[in-house]
Amino acid sequence: MITMRPEKLDELVDFLTNGDRRAAAKLITAVENGWKSAKEVIKRIYPHTGRAYVVGITGPPGTGKSTLLDKLIVLARREGKRVGVIAVDPTSPFTGGALLGDRIRMQRHSTDPNVFIRSMATRGSLGGVSRATNDAVKILDAWGADYIFIETVGVGQIEVDIIKTADTVVLVTVPGLGDDIQAIKAGLMEIADIFTINKSDREGAEMTYLEIKMALQFESERWKKLGWEPPIVQTTGFTLKGVHSLWDAIKRHQEYMLKSGRIEERRIRRVKEEMRDIVVERVDEKLMKLFKSDSFGDLIERVVKRQIDPYSAADEILKTFNLGGV
């Protein structure tokens, strides 16, 4: 845990709200260090938030999300927008490394004082990862970002939970993923506001387009009711061609969200998710501490010896949490 003198924290928050990038970096490190320091930071900056528009970019590994994002930054900057990027890396060292490699490209923006890019790892206690990501969003909001992009591979419950609270969710796919398209219908369909077929110069792009189109048609009633049907944008990450259409689609969705008032619904959902993350992280942390201190040593031994089953043992713990009747 970072120990920070209150006056120093107030100073950092002052710098932050004046657009200082180093203050943003330091404060994000503080929220990553645990909920205790995060609480102090967020309490102070929360009144300064609520202005930024949050765009989630998700999709399987290797679909070129970082390259697309790099181009989106260019387009947003041309319009004079201030941009924050939070790249959420999966815990695994395996893919972690590869993703970081892709992101080197984005670093060319690091000399631009109106761009802030940060990688965060999905590590730590349950709830902690999404909690820290949400807090980083608030920090970049208070820093003055017009757009905050959250990038993550769409694998794992934690990543999906993070991305679904964005104001606009962009799902990036590539031709030739085969079977997977079947599954899109069932799963991420629920959370995507915009579909992007990247590497659309590849063979099979037309097929991928038709498959998504057909899947969308199954839910046509839903789109009518919403007043928004997810567009399918075709891009190739290496040129600006197509990325313009994606950026336009994002801005059209933003306009729709603001005009329809649906942004309010989504922000209520985000607040609920945030509070869920905070509560779960703290319960989880409390448990870990209790286990370490051997407060439940006897109970655990009885479970190991099969004198009591794990559910009945968990009931004992939940009772001490005033949650016996859950």
Next chain:
Amino acid sequence: MITMRPEKLDELVDFLTNGDRRAAAKLITAVENGWKSAKEVIKRIYPHTGRAYVVGITGPPGTGKSTLLDKLIVLARREGKRVGVIAVDPTSPFTGGALLGDRIRMQRHSTDPNVFIRSMATRGSLGGVSRATNDAVKILDAWGADYIFIETVGVGQIEVDIIKTADTVVLVTVPGLGDDIQAIKAGLMEIADIFTINKSDREGAEMTYLEIKMALQFESERWKKLGWEPPIVQTTGFTLKGVHSLWDAIKRHQEYMLKSGRIEERRIRRVKEEMRDIVVERVDEKLMKLFKSDSFGDLIERVVKRQIDPYSAADEILKTFNLGGV
């Protein structure tokens, strides 16, 4: 939720402990349906567990884990062992589909009454996924499995939490992952008991071997203290060559775990993780219910309007959980 008459559940448990595969399948479905039905199932079968040896197989997508596993089943069956397999799929529909495809190969064992294979999706509330996986392990244990293999990609906190409680953890990698090897040192090194370089006929296999070897040497003190240094096995998934060495390594590690008594430590850790999952799932579920019923509607509105920050709001909720002082 499945509604099951108690007498019917007792009947299923009877069938299960007599080695009936259909009973195992039905009971796993019951534990997947939520903790309430899981509790009833596990209470009954827990006394029948504790005999099976649990092997975790993890690694990045595309390393051929399913193909290796398919061969390991063959070798275990030759020794007359009864085998259970739980393949944990990431939530993402994208990779989910691909993984399922790989697993079709394994289905050739489905006519063997001494092999049970089941896919489980990482969906649901926090804690719920690992909880259901752990419960499935217990069911296959009570069914009479000698070995239970849990297969999962090593991406995401939930997957790592699941795999690290196995009695033996096998990490599968392939040549040519580049940067990633750097990261192995930092991360999964902690949880791997055996390293496997699959597709070892590929270029770069020797290099991958040396890199892991060197990384292991950095921790030589630790291995001395443990009395076990993780071996590095080279395999090619398409032949039985190498898979024999992997199977031998697993059995050697099993012997080491049993003789050294270290299996006890790991099972205590597993019990702790299990109880953590149960508690977190129930707290999470309770929260979701409270949010749905609008019990905290006012509080959430105040957060949305920025009259109170999420941490202070979470404190209010934690107080009702008797956890104000956490």
